[in-house]
Amino acid sequence: MSEDVSKRRLGRGLAALIGEMDQPLPAGDARPSINPDRTVPIEFVSRSPKNPRRYFDESELQDLAGSIRQHGIVQPVVVRTTSNDRYEIIAGERRWRAAQLAGLVDIPVIVRDVDDRTALELAIVENVQRADLNPLEEALGYDQLIAEHGYTQNDLGEIIGKSRSHVANSLRLLKLPEPVRDMLAEGSLSAGHARALVSTPDPVVLAKIITSKGMSVRDAEKLAQNHIKAQNAPPAAEHRDAKDSDTIALERSLTDRLGLSVAINHKGGAGQLKISYKTLDQLEEICRLLEAR
Template sequence: MAKAVKKQALGRGLSALLKDPENDISSASDKNADKVLGNIIELEIESIEINPFQPRTNFNEETLNELSISIKELGVIQPITVRKMDFNKYQLISGERRLRASKLAGLTSVPAYIRIANDQESLEMALVENIQRHDLDPIEIALSYQRLIDEINLTQEQMSERVGKKRSTITNYLRLLKLDPIIQTGMRDGFVSMGHGRAIINIEDKKVQLEIYEKIITNALSVRATELLVKNYQYNKSNPAAAPKSISAPVPDFAEKNIPKFSEYFSAKVDVKVDKKGKGKLIIPFHSDEDFERIKKLISGEL
């Protein structure tokens, strides 16, 4: 407890030092820079501006309120990171969610690490830090990777080293950006998963992508069913004479797992067909009049 009090007092002391114009720090070589850089300092929230390079755009209000309640009770456990802009002016590098929750909690100051960084370094730090989060949607991660390529000029190999991810993982995320924007939005909103997106991306035609996306939503298709749907389309496309032009839907999981039960009950190889609208049919074969009568009695409950 004594250590925590001492650390907090030190942070407030350094905060007072930074408010003295004679101690203004703009580079690592300035006087007292060694006392500030790398230490946790209490900064007034009103002196911190939001990072314009922040790759994250969605903040869940419910979880933000939960964090705010936690901060009211325990304080800000993990300091934010800022960069020095001007005298007593700072720009957020990472920790926007903590900063927002602190404002909701009514705090006037937050603990922060101060960095000296240019625009490019600030952007890279914000992007890399953002990618490490566990609550990002796949498109948000993909956009962060793309910005590291476009604005920082990193190769996929360099990104792999920066964020500790395999190059193949980075490639899979970047490919999601080839999806139709409507599908990307659906992924961000949680209507479909990254697995669905990875299956759909194997089709280049955006119109067909949307047709499949609609079937996923309408029929609550699993990733596996979506993969089968895509394979069916690709087969139809490469073998136009062997199948109808339209996309036929795969058998839903709930029906497929019950086919063996139907086959056992009717003592026949039962099949299921699903049309492009998602409506299905049970097909029960018969081989004679007697076999047809037997099946009819099973259906009517006479047997």
């Protein structure tokens, strides 16, 4: 697809764009041609390695397979040609997977011969429209369009019908370490929870606290802010020079685990452990942890 055609499609709206994928185009239209409702052997269709969607709920696939056994595939799978009689999925991998579970031999497809960039764009739009992507998959899809095809955040915002800030906030999730990204993909952390952790020194520890306590996004934001403040707070002047590296490392480790500022004053085998809190909730949490031990 030419750059001019691609640009004309920007901002046309998700519903219209998705509708085009399932409808034949008028004769003479300059956009990619569509052959609706062609039936092909299911083994001739393969998933796209660049499909932004990575996670498929097994129970939901089984439910869809049961429906397909009774009613067939209501909405064709959108594909593009890769070789003679071979096709790659642009949109509808979930239906294709469920059709295999249902034992279908043939499936209806809509053929849209587009380039790699447009295929990825349509896959992301289709999944975002149907809310099929988890926040991590969505961010990875945006990142792939930017890295491989030179899209700007403004372009992506127009394509998916969301603001540039939505795209920017989505991309920020990719800065999180792998364990937190896994929690995001599994659904134990929401995008709001995860965004609160992006700028913290140890998001893995905080993510575990958030999930174990079932914190709201607002509470997670407060926890993250307190953690950042605690990490940035300088040690007391009278003890700054006296502390060895092991003591400082232990302070940081305890601060990470508790999410609160911890100071250790150690000398001659004895000393003090100081835990600073700013709210009664934080004090109650300290007491709970001590009682649990």
